[in-house]
Amino acid sequence: MFDAAAVKAGAVDLSETNKDGSAKIHVPEKLDNAAGDEIYFSGMPSQNMRVPKAQIFYKLQIMVPGADLARAQQAKNTMADLAKSTISFFEKQEEEKETLQFQEGSNYFNLEGRAGILDVVDFSDDFSEAGRSLAEKSEFENDSEDDDKEVDMKDADREEAMSDDDKKQQVTCLANGETKSGEKCTANLVSVAPAKPIAGSYENEMIVAVMRRVHGYFANQVIEEHLDDFSSCGLGFGFSSSTEGYQMHLSGFDEHQEKFQTFWFPGSNFDQKFFFKQKKKQKKKAPRKKSKI
Amino acid sequence: MELGVPGALNPIGFYMQKKQEDAGEDADMEEIKKNLLSTFYFSVRKIIDDLEDVSSKMVYEHALGKYKVLTETNQYTREEYLNLVKNGFSNSEDEDFAARKSLGLTEEDEQSSNTKRSLFLYFQQYLRDTFMDSSRHTLKLTSYYLGNIDKLRAYAMTQKMKSYISANEKNFESANQMLQVQKSLPVQKASPSILLSSAQAKLFVPATRHLVLNIEKPIEVRLRNPIGAKDDNHAVVNLYQWGIPTVKERVELALLSNLVDRKIFDFLRTDHQLGYIVSGGVRPHLNVAELYILVQGVKSTPFGVEKLIDELIPLLRDIVNDLEEDDFEKRRVALLTNLKKPASNQNEQAHAVWNKVWDEDYCFGLKASITRFFYNPSQND
Numbered sequence: 001m002f003d004a005a006a007v008k009a010g011a012v013d014l015s016e017t018n019k020d021g022s023a024k025i026h027v028p029e030k031l032d033n034a035a036g037d038e039i040y041f042s043g044m045p046s047q048n049m050r051v052p053k054a055q056i057f058y059k060l061q062i063m064v065p066g067a068d069l070a071r072a073q074q075a076k077n078t079m080a081d082l083a084k085s086t087i088s089f090f091e092k093q094e095e096e097k098e099t100l101q102f103q104e105g106s107n108y109f110n111l112e113g114r115a116g117i118l119d120v121v122d123f124s125d126d127f128s129e130a131g132r133s134l135a136e137k138s139e140f141e142n143d144s145e146d147d148d149k150e151v152d153m154k155d156a157d158r159e160e161a162m163s164d165d166d167k168k169q170q171v172t173c174l175a176n177g178e179t180k181s182g183e184k185c186t187a188n189l190v191s192v193a194p195a196k197p198i199a200g201s202y203e204n205e206m207i208v209a210v211m212r213r214v215h216g217y218f219a220n221q222v223i224e225e226h227l228d229d230f231s232s233c234g235l236g237f238g239f240s241s242s243t244e245g246y247q248m249h250l251s252g253f254d255e256h257q258e259k260f261q262t263f264w265f266p267g268s269n270f271d272q273k274f275f276f277k278q279k280k281k282q283k284k285k286a287p288r289k290k291s292k293i
Numbered sequence: 294m295e296l297g298v299p300g301a302l303n304p305i306g307f308y309m310q311k312k313q314e315d316a317g318e319d320a321d322m323e324e325i326k327k328n329l330l331s332t333f334y335f336s337v338r339k340i341i342d343d344l345e346d347v348s349s350k351m352v353y354e355h356a357l358g359k360y361k362v363l364t365e366t367n368q369y370t371r372e373e374y375l376n377l378v379k380n381g382f383s384n385s386e387d388e389d390f391a392a393r394k395s396l397g398l399t400e401e402d403e404q405s406s407n408t409k410r411s412l413f414l415y416f417q418q419y420l421r422d423t424f425m426d427s428s429r430h431t432l433k434l435t436s437y438y439l440g441n442i443d444k445l446r447a448y449a450m451t452q453k454m455k456s457y458i459s460a461n462e463k464n465f466e467s468a469n470q471m472l473q474v475q476k477s478l479p480v481q482k483a484s485p486s487i488l489l490s491s492a493q494a495k496l497f498v499p500a501t502r503h504l505v506l507n508i509e510k511p512i513e514v515r516l517r518n519p520i521g522a523k524d525d526n527h528a529v530v531n532l533y534q535w536g537i538p539t540v541k542e543r544v545e546l547a548l549l550s551n552l553v554d555r556k557i558f559d560f561l562r563t564d565h566q567l568g569y570i571v572s573g574g575v576r577p578h579l580n581v582a583e584l585y586i587l588v589q590g591v592k593s594t595p596f597g598v599e600k601l602i603d604e605l606i607p608l609l610r611d612i613v614n615d616l617e618e619d620d621f622e623k624r625r626v627a628l629l630t631n632l633k634k635p636a637s638n639q640n641e642q643a644h645a646v647w648n649k650v651w652d653e654d655y656c657f658g659l660k661a662s663i664t665r666f667f668y669n670p671s672q673n674d
Contacts, residue, residue: 206369206373206377207377207415207419208419209367209369209374210374210377210378211415211416211419213340213374213378214336214337214340214378214412214416215304215416215419215420217336217337217339217340218304218332218333218336218337218416219301219302219304219307221304221332221335221336221339222301222304222307222308222311222332223301223304223307226311239301246302247651248301251640251643254440254441254442257442257450258450258453261450261453261454
C-alpha cells in the first residue's frame with residue numbers, strides 16, 4: 001500500500017547506494033487510494049554530511065495520494081532523479097573534502113548560469129552559528145502533539161536503518177549539544193526567500209527596469225484577492241520587483257511552503273480547492289463558542 | 294500567445310485562468326480580455342501616480358535616491374521612469390483595444406508588425422522573452438531557507454523552482470552536469486581576507502570589488518528640490534567613502550560611529566539649529582563603508598551648511614584624540630554586548646542573512662569575525 005501511513009513509515013527508502021553514486025528506490029508498483037492530484041515529497045538525509053561515503057544514509061518519502069498510476073510513476077522517476085543528483089552532489093563534496101556540514105535549520109543554494117543552472121554552491125557552513133542560536137530558541141516552540149508524533153516516527157525509522165557508525169555520529173551530535181533528535185532546528189515557522197531569478201540582458205535595460213516595475217504592481221494587483229485568506233491563516237507571501245529581478249518571500253508553517261511556491265511560477269498548478277477543503281475541515285473541528293445569554 | 298500555466302511571474306495567464314474558472318463554461322473571453330487590460334492599466338496608473346507624487350518623500354530622501362542612482366548599477370531616476378512609462382510607449386487604451394486581438398497572434402505576426410506597440414504588448418513580449426525564451430537571457434535563481442525545512446527538501450524546492458522557470462526542460466543542464474561544472478570552478482581554499490569568510494563566496498565577489506561606484510575624485514551634485522516652490526527645505530547629504538573595510542576597520546568604524554553621531558547632532562542641530570532633520574554616522578552601502586552627514590532645513594542654504602560641515606570634521610577628529618580610556622572601554626563593552634545579542638526572532642534572522650545574499654556581500658561569518666577580533670585584536674585579517 002502506498003498511502004500516507006506507508007509514507008510515514010518510510011515506504012520509500014534510499015538506504016542503498018551504488019558505486020557510481022546512484023541509488024535504488026523502493027516504490028510499490030501499484031498505487032491504491034488514488035483520489036487527487038497532489039504530489040508531496042519530503043526528504044531526510046542523515047544528520048551530518050561529514051560522514052564517509054559508505055555511511056551516507058538517505059530516506060526519501062514520497063506521497064502520491066491521488067494520482068493515477070502513470071502520474072505516480074512519473075513522480076517516482078522525478079524523485080529518483082532528484083535523489084541520484086542529491087546523493088551525487090553530497091558525494092562529490094565528500095570527494096573534494098569540502099567541509100560540508102548538514103544544517104537542517106538553514107539551507108542556502110545559489111544556482112546560476114545561462115539559460116539554466118551552471119553552479120550550485122552550498123553555504124551551510126556559514127550559517128552554523130546562526131542556525132544554532134535559532135535552534136536553541138525554536139526547541140521550545142515546537143510543542144504540537146502531531147508534530148511530535150511525526151518526529152518520533154521518523155526517528156524510529158532512522159534508527160532502525162542506521163549503521164553503528166551512523167549511530168555514533170548521532171551520539172556525537174547529541175554530545176555537541178544539538179537537539180534531542182539530532183536535528184538542529186525544529187521551528188514550525190519558516191521563511192523562504194527565493195529571489196531574483198531573472199537577470200535580463202536586453203539592449204535597453206531601462207525598458208526592462210520599467211517592465212519589472214509594471215510586473216510587480218500588476219502581479220500584486222492580480223493575485224491580491226486570491227491571497228486574502230492566506231494572511232488570516234498566518235501565512236505570509238510577498239512578490240516584488242527590484243533592480244535586478246524579482247524578490248519573493250514566503251513565511252508560515254512549513255507544510256504549506258510547496259503549495260505557496262506554486263503562486264510564483266509559470267508551470268505550477270495551485271490546488272485552491274484542496275486548501276479550502278482543509279480550511280472547511282478545520283472550521284468543522286473547531287468547537288463553537290457558546291453565546292452568553 | 295501561450296505563456297504557460299500561470300503564477301505570479303505570469304500575471305496575465307494567472308488572471309485569465311482565474312477568471313475563466315470563475316465564469317465556467319459561459320466565460321466571455323472578449324470581456325475577460327477587456328477587463329484584463331483595464332486591470333493592467335489600473336496598475337500602470339498607480340505607478341504613474343506614485344512616481345508623480347513627489348511630496349510623499351522628504352527632500353533628503355530624494356537626495357539619497359539620486360545618490361543611489363549615481364553610485365549603483367541598474368538604478369534609474371524617478372524622472373526617467375516617469376518619462377518612459379508616460380511617453381515611451383503608445384499606451385492609449387484605444388490602441389490596446391485594437392491590440393488585444395493580437396493576444397492570439399503568433400510571434401512571427403507580431404514581429405512583422407511595424408506599428409508602434411503599446412505598453413501592454415511590450416509587457417507581454419517581456420514576459421515571453423524573460424520566462425519562456427531561455428535562449429535570450431541569463432537566469433539566476435537564489436533561494437534561502439530558514440526554519441524546519443531540511444536540506445533535501447530545500448534542494449527539492451529549489452529544483453522545483455528551477456523547473457518552473459524553465460520554459461523548456463531540455464534547455465536546462467541536468468543536475469549531474471551542473472555539478473561537474475561546479476567541480477571545475479577554481480575554489481580558492483585560502484585567502485588573507487576574512488571579509489568573505491566562505492571559500493565559495495569568493496566565486497562570486499572578489500574581496501576587492503566595489504559594489505558601489507568607486508569615487509576617486511570628490512563629486513558634487515546639485516539638484517533642485519523636486520517638491521517645488523511649496524517646499525522651502527534644502528537638503529545637504531555629505532558622504533565620505535571608506536572603501537571595503539577589513540574586519541579591523543569595521544570594528545574601528547563601529548566604535549567611531551558611536552562617537553561621532555552625537556557630536557554631529559549636537560553641533561548641527563543643537564548649536565546651529567539648522568533644521569529638524571540632522572543625523573550622521575557610519576553606514577554600510579552595499580559592501581562599502583561610508584561616513585554620512587545629513588541636514589535638512591530652511592535656516593541655511595546648502596552653501597552655509599557645507600561650510601559648517603567643513604568646520605565639524607576637525608572637531609570629529611578631536612573627539613577621537615580626546616577619548617579617555619575608561620570611556621573607550623565602556624563603548625567597547627557596549628558594542629560587544631550588542632554584537633553578541635542573538636536575533637530576536639526568525640524573521641530578523643532571515644533578513645540578516647538574506648540581505649547579505651541580496652547585496653552579494655556573502656560575509657556570513659562577519660559578525661563572528663568581528664566578535665573574535667574583540668577578544669584577539671592582534672589577529673591577522
